[in-house]
Amino acid sequence: MELWFLGTSAGMPIRDRNVTSIALTQNDGTFWMFDCGEGSQHRLLQTPLKLTKLTKIWITHLHGDHVFGLPGLLSSRSSLGGTEALQLYGPPGLRELLETSLRISETHLNYPIHITEIEAEGAIFEDANVKVEAAKLDHRIESYGYRIEERERPGVLNAGWLAEQGLPPGPVYGQLKAGQDVTLADGRVIRSVDAVGESLPGRIVTILGDTRPCANAVKLGRGANVLVHEATFAHALADKAHEYGHSTALQAAQIAHEAGARRLLMTHFSSRYTREALAELETEARQVFADADAAIELTPYPIPL
Structure with missing residues (x-):
């Protein structure tokens, strides 16, 4: 499993950062996406990931910087020969957004899409390998976080x-x-x-949408190998972060610490912060949580067993 950040900018893209989207590779060679801001498919072209191998998209909330790339990406997947069904999960309104945009643009897909609008918190997907839970966060509109938990693996054969x-x-x-x-x-x-040796615990990856600090962020991130948390502002702008439903780098670190996560990857940075300024956000976060990094776009982050 690897995380690829296709966009780490909040609200709008800047020269060296795109808006929000994350890819999570799976053990079978496929991958999932979390959010799909405008330009996400362009970022995918700069990775080894193939759009025809995309099987699931998880939307945290319906603000434009997280969803405006969806129609184009779905269309390109069809043009590239994708025929396998694609499953999408997200808040109520996702179905209307997609069906309306595809209908008005007369976009015809060569594969079925299945849309699941989240009706209640808890497990929303399970198979033999993984379970995914969703919970509401604290943002200006309905926003979710996702906890991806692998099943235990058999131990090593002696x-x-x-x-x-x-x-x-x-x-x-x-x-x-x-x-x-x-x-x-x-x-x-x-x-x-x-x-056979003792069973190996599965990995836990938590990816949160836009949020103020809240109890569900801690709950979803409990014991995670990797916690992905927004850090829109430095803590000097904590009041502004709260007003707009966001978190600071220091607050993201506090959530990671309270959750007992192993690693914190911060994303969703305000356009006011240059690449160099992100080092200041890292310094701020590491005051509370040592293993905190500002995610770098188009860089793979392996998630070891």
């Missing part, structure tokens, strides 16, 4: 010990890895619990 037991590599290794005991030809039973 191949050396199995070889000592006279069991060569083969299909039985897969059975043991899957939790099944194996009976050998001589009647001995090799137990999975003896052959």
Whole structure:
């Protein structure tokens, strides 16, 4: 899994920063997007990610700097030969936004889109590998954060010990890895619990939309390997941040600290801050949370097990 920031600017793009969008690669070679500000598909062209491999889009809220890139991106995915269904999640109003823009522009897609408007907080998607939870944040309009939690993974197979037991590599290794005991030809039973180490915890990635500091930000970020939190302003402008429904870098760090996250990646920076000025936001955040960074666009951030 890797995070790619396709845009880290708040409100409008500037010369070296686009508006908000984040890509999260999946273990099967596909990827998800979180928000899709204007120009997001242009940023994708500067990454190794292929639009036809996009399977899900998660929208945090419907402010323009988070959604104005959607119609064009959906159209390009079709033009590039995408045929697999695309699932979109977001606040109420997402369906009207998309269906209206596609209808008026007479945009015809070669694949189905399935839109899920969030009706209640909690788990909104689950499969065999991952669970995604959503919760409301504190912004001027309805805004959500998402917690992506991997399932536990089987432990490491002790191949050396199995070889000592006279069991060569083969299909039985897969059975043991899957939790099944194996009976050998001589009647001995090799137990999975003896052959496989302890289960490995899954990774947790929390991506928050625009928000003031709030309890749900801490809840969604609890124990996260990576917490993505907006840091629109330096703390000297805390009053302005609160007025517009945003957070400061220091407040983002306080949320990460309270949540017990391992790493904080800050994004959604006001256009007043140049690339050089982002170092000041990092310094501010690190007063409270040492592993805090201002996200750099088009740079992969691996999420190790």
